[in-house]
Amino acid sequence: MELSQVLLPSMGEGINEATLVKWLKKVGENVEKDEPLLEVSTDKVDTEIPSPASGIFLQAVASEGMTVEVNSTIAWIGPQGATIPKLTETTSGLQGMKRRSQDQVGQGTTQISAPTNSANIPKNAGHVPSLIARGGDFEELTLKRSSPLVRKMAFDYGIDLRRVIGTGANGRITKHDMDRFLASPGAFAEPVSAMNTFAVASDPLLAKVSTKVVDGKETLEGVPVKREKMSKMRRLIAEHMVESVRHSPHVTTTFEIDLNNVVLVRDKCKKAFADKYGFNLTFTHILIRAAVLAIQRHPIVNVSVDGDEILWKDQINVGCAVALGNEGGGGLIVPVIKNAQTLSLTDIALKLTDLATRARSKKLAADEVVGGTFSVTNPGGWGSIHSNPIINQPQVAMLGIGAIVKRPVVIDNDKIVVRPMMMASLTFDHRVIDGEGGAMWLATYKEILENWTEIPSL
Amino acid sequence: MSTNTFDLVVIGSGPAGYVGAIRASQLGLKVALIEKFNHLGGTCLNVGCIPTKALLESAKTWDKLGHANEQGFEIGSPKFSWNKIMGRKDKIVDDQRKGLRFLMKKNKIETFEGHGRIAGKGKVSVTHSDGKVTSLETRNIMIATGSRVRELPFAKSNHKGIMTSDDVLFIQEVPKSMAIIGGGVVGVEFASLFGRFGCQVTVIEMAPQILPFEDEETAKELTRCLKKQNVIIETNTKLTSIQDKGSAGVEVMTEGNQPRIFEKVLVSIGREPVTDDIGLNTVGISTERGVIKVDLATYKTTIDGIYAVGDVIPTPMLAHTGSAEAYHCAEVIAGKKPHKVHYESNPSAVYTYPEVASIGQTEKQLKEKNISYKVGKFPFSPMAKAKIEDSTDGFVKILFEPKYNEILGVHIVHARATEMIAEFSLNKVLEGTLDEIAHTIHPHPTLSETIMEAAHAGLGGAVHL
Secondary structure, three states: OOOOEEEEEOOOOOEEEEEEEEEEEOOOEEOOOOEEEEEEOOOEEEEEEEOOHHHHHHHOOOOOOOOEEOOOEEEEEEOOOOOOEEEEEHHOOHEEEEEOOHHHHOOOOOOOOOOOOOOOOOOOOOOOOOOOHHHHHHHHOOOOOOOOHHHHHHHOOOOHHOOOOOOOOOOOOOOOHHHHHHHOOOOOOOOOOOOOOOOOOHHHOOOOOOOOEOOOHHHHHOOOOOOOOOOOOHHHHHHHHHHHHHOOOOEEEEEEEOHHHHHHHHHHHHHHHHHHHHHOOHHHHHHHHHHHHHHOOHHHHHHHEOOEEOOOOOOOEEEEOOOOOOOOOEEEEEOEEEEHHHOHHHHHHHHHHHHHHHHHHHOOOHHHHOOEEEEEEHHHHHHHOOOOOOOOOOOOEEEEEEEEEEEEEEEEOOOOOEEEEEEEEEEEEEOOOOHHHHHHHHHHHHHHHHHHHOOOOO | HHHHHEEEEEEEOOOOOHHHHHHHHHOOOOEEEEOOOOOOOOHHHOOHHHHHHHHHHHHHHHHHHHHHHHHEEEEEOOOOOOOHHHHHHHHHHHHHHHHHHHHHHHHHOOEOOOOEEEEEOOEEEEEOOOOOOOEEEEEEEOOOOOOEEEEEEEEEEOOOOOEEEHHHHHOOOOEEEEEEEEHHHHHHHHHHHHHHHHOOOEEOOOOOOOOOOOOOOHHHHHHHHHHHOOOOOOOOOOOEEEEEOHHOEEEEEEEOOOOOEEEEEOOOOOOEEEEEEHHHHOOOEEEEEEEOOOOOOOEEOOOEEEOHHHOOOOOOOHHHHHHHHHHHHHHHHHOOOOOOOOHHOEEEEEEEOEEEEEEOOHHHHHHHHOOOOOOEOOEEEEEEEHHHHHOOOEEEEEEOOOOOEEEEEEEEEOOOHHHHHHHHHHHHHHOOHHHHHHHHOOOOOOOOHHHHHHHHHHOOOOOOO
8 A cells, every 4th residue: 555645526617626625535435546535616517536455544635625626635545553754845736725705814824844755655756745733724714804813822722703792893804803802601512503793704505415417417316406606686585594593592483463453454444545545455554553563571682782782772773674575586675664653554554565666666775674673574475374484683673574474263252253363473682582572562562553543645 | 153053062172082082973963073272183282192202302312412423423422402403393393283283184074272261051152362262063973182290299390499290391401410300201211311411310209110010020121221321210219208308409308218319309299180170060070089980882971962082081181091082982873882981991001111011910019819820931132123223131031821821911121111012902802812923923123023023932832042
């Protein structure tokens, strides 16, 4: 058995580099020739690379996530105890490798040293890059803007700096931030747990599936597939959703609400309203107005969380999820009704109609989709009776409105009557709102709606 | 009246006030600057940093001339004209004053000459030398009235035998003997100045060391060097009386000693804030021993719209500190959100021979606070550049915590110490450690190599010793 270097093989015309997705063998394990050793991803396909030789997997030269040029050394396989050749500084072995992007350059921990005269070493092993032990990890841990002191602390405590919020210049993590983080509960939770902070967008697209090419067709678990790049908006939605569930412990609670009074009031003024304003007063308008009233009584659903501090807000700005059509493929945008605490039912109706119309024609101004303090989503419009919304960060709660359905219900004197019923579910961030708080809000919301009297100005 | 309405009125045109005024103006505010003395620039430019350093530079040249023979120059016995030395100092000050006038004009800052007083919220009055009063209306006020020399109640300056630093800057000739009461920054600088020009100087200091706020080793090294400059240092010495006996000189009594006669006595026991007659009572801002309390993130006083910076607040009485505070404060007033002034990196600088520059804690302070630390120290004596420049006195001493090698204090004693300390200030601001200093390639041959060597020494690998 002799020492072999594993080169990234050519994978076809026009493929000059590949990103190392995953090592399929651990260092120290035995590898047979032609056994899959690693997984790589290229512009065109993702594929497994078989081992070119049998032996012990001695060293991984490239680490996961690295982009490597074809024909550069990525690993060493050989007999147990074989000396792996080292390089001189001048041979710049790293030229075959580069980080995924410029801004990911971390500490200069890459070290390359001189070849030795070990008998087993192939003469041409001139350009072998090697990372010092833990160097790759160190870089991964410390990609965020920080200081040398903070990086030492992070490495010492094994903290992934992506989890730490920086308050220094340009978001730099300072010693103070680090001290605060280390003192916080959960500081030592496993990285990549739900503790990833919202401040750093994760890359949900890193969660890759592995496809294979069979008879010239790409397949996933044997099923032929067609690849399509996500639109910008779809990608942003994906990132936002993944980040939100990682960031906040979501809890959803649901109440059933009798909208009898709401229907009666609305029916009474429906026509006059449409005549005067040229559009219909919808249940959504009333449901939002009622939500504002409930928030005023339980403002905890209208806060943000910053580290171990709660940010109470002076305004109630209600974000309303608007689907952009195209049978669900058009994406989603959440325009915001600002200062809703100062708006009457009519004002809210006018504002929402205007925002939704412009959202669908893509004419919203940038500041009309930010600053929300609470959000409402209404999948009831498509017949859904119950939903589990995902919180729109950095908010802490979202109300999901179900379809209004006529149901037989038992009222006070054990009479069964037909009533327009609606499920309202509140998803809340359990860091700041407990089950009681969520339920109290919905109980208030229910009470307001079941005793509804407010009519729009006509 | 509307022309006298401003966004910001700055009272005092020293290194805090004028910097605050310029920054505020750059950020679009309409700014007025009030100065009660004839010239802009405050203590620093007129009777502080600038004239003293000008004179000290002359002392350095004089010193060099004294050693010219050793370097191969045959110039006989050199002479100096004190008058011309003072003239050079005056010209430098005058040039800077003109520069400041230009900066005010360039930045469209309206300057008012007279005594500025707060006259209520949003109101400032300026009493001119002829007694006339101008009233200004303003949205914000920045108090930057600075400080004045503290005097001994029983021996006030008579501008003759008993002097303060203000007087001594205009002294007609180098006295034969001088007692300096107080071995703080001002005291030792004048000691180093007059001593080198041939005056027999005695520094009388109550504390156990000169420069009581500097590291003990710093004081020791400076004491050693001052002795070679005709300076006698008496520490742990309590003054009991000073009496100006006219042409017979000034009699100084210290505890346990016979009375001694000196030609001049310089009282340099510190400075006190100027806050007693600036109208603080009209708005209800209180002071503690003259010092105004502020929020150090915004420099706001207890009254909305009134800010204070520089020597009047409880931060180090240093020109560069005041400038940094005023710059920051102007940004706050203009609605920006600047990062806090980084006091941990704030350097102190003493322009004796050799100079003293430091940041952070002394060994004594670390011991008192029970903070564990290590020392990286390296002398200038083996360094080639120090020999070339004929300045082998002094050292670089770095105090750092052993876990991450975070720098806790730096003490440099050397002819050019003040030019070298900023490397450490930057290191502090960037939260560097000793490792970054050691791994930074310093040019050769320079004095700054000594910094790198001190860092290596701290990490256990100094090369040139």
